[in-house]
Amino acid sequence: MTTSTPRAWWKTGVGLVLTGLMLFPVYWMINVSFTRDQDMRASPPHLFPTNGTLDGYRAVLDQQLPYLGTSFLVGLGTVVLTVALAAPAGYALAKLRPPGGPALSFLLLIAQMIPGIIMAMGFYAIYLTLGVLNTLPGLILADTTLAVPFAVLIFTAFMSGIPDELLQAAVVDGAGRLRTFWSVVLPVSRNSIVTVSLFAFLWSWSDFIFASTLAGGGDYQPITLGIYHYIGNNNQQWNAIMATAVVASIPAAVLLVLAQRYVSMGVTAGAVKD
Amino acid sequence: MPSTTETSTAVRDQGGAASAAPPGPPPSRARRPSRWWAWGFLAPVTIYLAAFYAYPLYRNVELSLREYTVRSFVQGGAPFAGLDNYRTVLTDPAFGPTLTHTVVFTAASLVFQFTIGMALALFFHQHFPLSRTLRALILVPWLLPLIVSASTWSWLLNSDSGLVNAALGVVGIDPVNWLTSPGWSLTSVIIANVWIGIPFNLVVLYSGLQAIPTEMYEASALDGATGWQRFWGITFPLLRPVSLITLLLGLIYTLKVFDIIWIMTKGGPTGSSATLATWSYRLGFGNLLPEFGPGAAIGNLLIVLALIAGLVYIRIERRQQLR
Incomplete structure (x- = not known):
């Protein structure tokens, strides 16, 4: 369909402008992250980081590394737990058709619709009793609730596409159900595992509500709280805030560059069944 | 998925019958002997749902029905209060305005996200050089952590040094106190939320557009239809199912929105941008003296709204699958 007529290139021009408008706030974040403190309140604001500074990023290195580390660990934990539960x-839902399976799928759909603030309050009450507030496993468990229902639905959708002959062949070869799952189903489901892992990591990395309610007072605080504390400070250093924001956006950028295919799959899989 | 539709409805019928009885030996064991062991694969997620969804929800309902103080929250033994917390919340002078803000925030977000998303989807559906790359780039706002988007918009809308006011100044408009005046704070958080939601609408509507057979357009082009006629005559009716689902998913997501508002305005000033979600959080975690009972009560009201939207969504989606 792509034709390189002048008219098509004219559309590319319009597309560039529209994309530029949509992404302008992202550019502004990067621009401010390089702006010197004394230029921060300049009027009119500097559109380019001429006389740029790396102070913001120095602040990230000095102050935010523990937060980033926590976020990374929590993200990995969320990914592992989510895949282990959901795959x-x-x-089972895609291939084994257990009685009651559709009822479970229905519950998973409903579970996705529960507002985070409600989950957070319930978790807070439970964690307080159990004494697991401000712990890594506690935060990981709470963060998996962001991803598990979505992950099961994705796995179900993708695994329905595995040919039944492939699974029957494994059974004929004498493999048990567990063996079939481990050595046939999982390897051919690589794409869905990647999709689920990417989203699980991104959602736990971006989580603010569980972090602020369940980990807000402890030693293990993720990067979202790192930024939040910066904003709460009275002498707001906007280059440091925006530099942290840029660093916190890296996973999203990596995801988009390396796995754009999987991203669109994930976005549409939940909404549109073709 | 024409071939799987039949099987999935067949399975659904089985499930409907089976879900009435608790899991146990099936009555039709002789006919389907090998299905129940599949629950071995489902057991982890089922236990998980019970422990990490059902139980927190139950705790939340319990919180809303008891008179908690900080002391009884930690040590237990809070007296049963019936619907007192709900009464407190519903008669609070802040309830009316907060509900209105929630409705306005949700409706305005949906309208603008959907309209702009649709316009962009139609534009990108024309396939021009670089259209794929640009479409992928537009996803960025949706993928960014909400705290990143919210703090970026906070600075863009800053009264004294924000770029938006500087740009307005060039056109000769006086600076607006976007985040600090009660008249503008709700608009500001809506702007940020629309920006975040456009990519999702674009992607889903775009995939809906791709499902429309090109022959339909070719036929109407032969009939001499204009672009505008094509949109209202073909695209819009055929895109109705996808549009409906996009809007409903948008509704469910928007009712949940908490991060953006809390980070940009904390629901203020003087509650002017508070929604049910931020109010609930403020009561439970935002003050020195937490009021978990009323906070949980608001949360449960919110969940009822979300679930109504959710059930409508599931109904519509099922009906479409059956067709």
Whole structure:
């Protein structure tokens, strides 16, 4: 369909402008992250970081590394737990058709719709009793609730596409159900595992509500709280805030560059069944 | 998925019958002997749902029905208060305005996200050089952590040094106190939320557009239809199912929105941008003396709204699958 007529290039021009407008706030974040403190309140604001400074990023290195580390660990934990819980469930719902399976899928759909603030309050009450507030496992468990229902639905959708002959062949070869799952289903489901992992990591990395309610007072605080504390400070250093924001956006950027295909799959899989 | 539609409805019928009885030996064991062990694969996620969804929800309902103080929250033994917390919340002078803000925030977000998303989807559907790359780039706002987007918009809308006021100044408009005046704070958080939601609408509507057969357009082009006629005659009716689902998903997501508002305005000034979600958070976590009971009560009202939207969504989606 792509034709390189002048008219098509004219559309590319319009597309560039529209994309530029949409992404302008992102550019502004990067621009401010390089702006010197004394230029911050300049009028009119500097559109380019001429006389740029790396002070903001120095502040990130000095103050935000523990937060970033926590976020990374929590993200990894969320990914592992989410895949471990959701992949077998997706396999069962897609291929084994257990009685009551559709009822479970229905519950998972409903679970996705529960507002985070409600989950957070319930978790807070439970964690307080159990004494697991401000712990890594506590935050990881709470963050998985952002991803598990979505992950099961994705796995179910993708694994329905695995040919039944492939699974029957494994059974004929004498593989048990567990063996079939482990050595046939999982390897051919690589794409869905990647999709689920990317989203699980990104959502736990971006989580603010569980972090602020369940980990706000402890030693293990993720990067979202790092930024939040910066904003709360009275002498707001906007270059440091925006530099942290830029660093916190890296996972999203990496995801988009390396795995754009999977991103669109994930976005549409939940909404549109073709 | 024409071939799977039949099987999935067949499965659904089984499930409807099976879900009435608790899991146990099936009555039709002789006919389907090998299905129940599949629950071995489902057991982890089922236990998980019970422990990390059902139980927090139950705790939340319990919180809303008891008279908690900080002391009884930690040590237990809060007296049963019936619907007192709900009464407190519903008769609070802040309830009316907060509900209105929630409705305005949700409706305005949906209208603008959907309209702009649709316009962009139609534009990118024309396939020009670089259209794929640009479409991917527009996803960025949706993928960024909400705290990043919210703090960026906070600075853009800053009264004294924000770029938006500087740009308005060039055109000769006086600076607006976007985040600090009660008249503008709700508009400001809506602007940020629309920006975040456009990519999702674009992607879903775009995939809906791709499902429309090109022959339909070719036929109407032969009939001499204009672009505008094509949109209202073909695209819009055929895109109705996808549009409906996009809007409903948008509704469910927007009712949940908390981060953006809390980070940009904390629901203020003087509650002028507070929604049910931020009010609930403020009561539970935002003050020195937490009021978990009323906070949980608001949360439960919110969940009822979200679930109504959710059930409508599921109904519509099922009906479309059956067709």
